[in-house]
Amino acid sequence: MAKEHPELRWGIIATGMIASWFVTDLSIPRTDARAKHTVQAIGSSNLSKAKKFAQEFLPSSAETISCYGSYEEVYNDPNVDIIYIATPHAYHKQNCLDAIRAGKNVLCEKPFAVNAREAKAVIDAARNKGVYVMEGMWTRFVPLVRKLRELLYDQKVIGDINRTFADFGLDMPIKDLPATSRLRDVNLGAGSLLDIGIYSLTWGLLTLEDPGAKVELRIQASQTLEDGIDVLSSILLHYPKTGRHGILTSSLLHKTDDVFARVEGSKGTLLLSGDTASMPNVIALVLKSENDGKDMGDKRKEKSGEATTGQKQRFEFSEPTGGRGFYYEADAIALDIARGQKESDTMPLAETLRIMQILDEVRKQGGAKFPQDDE
Numbered sequence: 001m002a003k004e005h006p007e008l009r010w011g012i013i014a015t016g017m018i019a020s021w022f023v024t025d026l027s028i029p030r031t032d033a034r035a036k037h038t039v040q041a042i043g044s045s046n047l048s049k050a051k052k053f054a055q056e057f058l059p060s061s062a063e064t065i066s067c068y069g070s071y072e073e074v075y076n077d078p079n080v081d082i083i084y085i086a087t088p089h090a091y092h093k094q095n096c097l098d099a100i101r102a103g104k105n106v107l108c109e110k111p112f113a114v115n116a117r118e119a120k121a122v123i124d125a126a127r128n129k130g131v132y133v134m135e136g137m138w139t140r141f142v143p144l145v146r147k148l149r150e151l152l153y154d155q156k157v158i159g160d161i162n163r164t165f166a167d168f169g170l171d172m173p174i175k176d177l178p179a180t181s182r183l184r185d186v187n188l189g190a191g192s193l194l195d196i197g198i199y200s201l202t203w204g205l206l207t208l209e210d211p212g213a214k215v216e217l218r219i220q221a222s223q224t225l226e227d228g229i230d231v232l233s234s235i236l237l238h239y240p241k242t243g244r245h246g247i248l249t250s251s252l253l254h255k256t257d258d259v260f261a262r263v264e265g266s267k268g269t270l271l272l273s274g275d276t277a278s279m280p281n282v283i284a285l286v287l288k289s290e291n292d293g294k295d296m297g298d299k300r301k302e303k304s305g306e307a308t309t310g311q312k313q314r315f316e317f318s319e320p321t322g323g324r325g326f327y328y329e330a331d332a333i334a335l336d337i338a339r340g341q342k343e344s345d346t347m348p349l350a351e352t353l354r355i356m357q358i359l360d361e362v363r364k365q366g367g368a369k370f371p372q373d374d375e
């Protein structure tokens, strides 16, 4: 790697599933890396958990990592440049505020907070302290998203965009989980909307809003609640100026098929697939043939094989490293910080706040409520 690549020394807060995915990706050698990442410290509710995590997921550097039995010690570690927060949603606000108070930069997992009020408190604190803060909506940083925006907005391959459907569904047997699980406990921000509906919403915003355009948005939403948590959430976004619609859904009852999003335009359709809506790996284009929409005579010819069929194109994105792709957001942050930026252009804080406001409105209409809403 060239010498001028910036380096970030990470302090990891919590030792759950996503923290293991993140540090694993950071430690994968990459020929095209744009930054150097070192896991410097790990903080857990329990010191032995932190040590076990280091041994299991960072075996080659475990001896050099500072393991702590508290989060506070990570915030105060002078060798840490940036804190990665991987606790359940309900703790994000306090963890962020504590890290910011210690003068640390922060990458906080999605959703940034439980509601917009909490998100604003963190954003205000970061701006006052002059540290870098970003919501870990890592999917925005994968190369597929750059291609998607190029196809939709630079090349306008599907013409005028009319409508996007996006779904993130998991088959999640909530009642079989312990009552304390972050996926079941309303005190921890449980429910499909904040956990996975946020990706459906993100795909809607990425595919329906032209870069830089000032948008006006109407929101209609419904939710189905079980034991107070939303197992189904459906959002209808309507953009009155362009007439565009987004139908953006999440479910804990059914897993989405591989194709999780469909963007319809005047010249064709763009489909997004992946194992889940957080891990897209294919863009498929089905462009309308010249005969589409012509009179019945032409349609009959098409059926008999005389007419051309719609043009199809496919763009596949696989990770050559075998990793998941969390290093894209990590590299982008390292470059931002090296340039002196205090927030990301790809996931700006104003967008994080707007997303939390949309999610608040969806919950207001749908009925899902968190104890934090009354604080």
Ligand SMILES: NC(=O)C1=CN([C@@H]2O[C@H](COP(=O)(O)OP(=O)(O)OC[C@H]3O[C@@H](n4cnc5c(N)ncnc54)[C@H](OP(=O)(O)O)[C@@H]3O)[C@@H](O)[C@H]2O)C=CC1
Residues within 6 Å of the ligand: 013, 014, 015, 016, 017, 018, 019, 043, 044, 045, 046, 049, 050, 086, 087, 088, 089, 091, 109, 110, 111, 136, 138, 180, 182, 194, 195, 278
């Ligand atoms: N970007 C992505 O693709 C993904 C993002 N996420 C996000 O990451 C966050 C964490 O999710 P995930 O890793 O799946 O969660 P886990 O339940 O697997 O881990 C959460 C960790 O947080 C700590 N923790 C602190 N307080 C509590 C508590 N009361 N209950 C449970 N854990 C607690 C624990 O670590 P310790 O004991 O070591 O302190 C625990 O291991 C969520 O906000 C989620 O939205 C999750 C999955 C994927």
Ligand SMILES: O=C1OC[C@@H](O)[C@H](O)[C@H]1O
Residues within 6 Å of the ligand: 195, 196, 276, 278
């Ligand atoms: O962000 C996420 O993406 C993957 C899901 O399995 C997980 O529940 C969610 O937090």
